[in-house]
Amino acid sequence: MKVELHGHTSGLSAQAVRSLERLYRRRVPENVLYTPELMRHLLEASALAHRQVGVLVHRSGAVEYVLLGDATKIELPDLGRHRAAEGRFRGLRLVHTHIHGEDLTKDDIVDLVRLRLDLVCALSLSPDGELHKISYAYNVPGVPGESPYRIVGPLPPGPLDLDPGALVRGLEAELARRRRGREVTAKDGRAILVHVASSEDARQARADAEVSMRELVELARTAGVQVVDTETQVRPKLDARYVMGRGKLEDVILRAAELDAEVIVFDRNLSPAQAAAVAKLSDMKVIDRTQLILDIFAQRAESKDGKLQVELAQLKYSLPRLGQKDDSLSRLTGGIGGRGPGETTLEIGRRRARDRVTHLE
Structure with missing residues (x-):
């Protein structure tokens, strides 16, 4: 296995x-959250690096990632190759240090829930x-409206009365049972x-947002989406990266987990x-107003000419998104925001998409 350090690695001594x-x-x-040897090693490494240090441990027992943060937080790498299957968790546990003595933070809980x-x-x-x-938290298969996680601690140093393997197996069995029994009220999920x-x-x-949101709710329902909540934020200036502030987006992520929502519109x-x-950041499907409207047109197009026009509009709007280097496109294709005559075409490369646009025009 390749040995690689992830995160804030600059300024580390060779010893660290x-x-x-x-x-x-x-x-x-x-059957243990961590071993005494791993705990001591994390504490020593954190003292040497003067920052948070953590590991992502696979259920097999192997350390999959070694992580370095700064003094207050730690950022996790892209875990695309560890996709969580339906009814299961990721198969990874995060164990990391907090060098200022703080308990689990909001960042920790957001990582737990979104990943x-x-x-x-x-x-x-x-x-x-x-x-x-020591403090730890885990996801729980609750019902919409209940907290999607549980926090234990802070606890004093010492052996923990916890078998992580048995806990996770029980939680996943309950999660699968509840998902099988969940009533499906909309064909394209909860948003x-x-x-x-x-x-x-x-x-x-x-006041303007209230009017616009009422219209968006009707559009979403027309597209086949079950609206479980709405969120409004007024800012002096839009965030260039996330539109809303990162803290507000993290609140939406936690709310989505609480309400079992899969889509942000x-x-x-x-x-x-x-x-x-x-x-x-959210690990959710994200669509905007134009994609929602195009999706409705795609569902309702009946004539050959109408279907071709919808396909052309979808391709033109989605073409810039085909150039993204991460896997966000996989969340955009299929289902709400990516269906209709152009659905399979959305998954091809930029060159073929441009060729198709030229042909349709």
């Missing part, structure tokens, strides 16, 4: 790098670098609708970069 790389040699039995990790554990350090307390406005007049902006047009950024 060697210490971190040795974490890949550790093995963790399925469907098996568990997330924080080892909180004391000022002298010793283990001070949260989002309206973000840029205005200095918050009162007028919210924006009440505005998104640039290809914005759509990709939101999809990557």
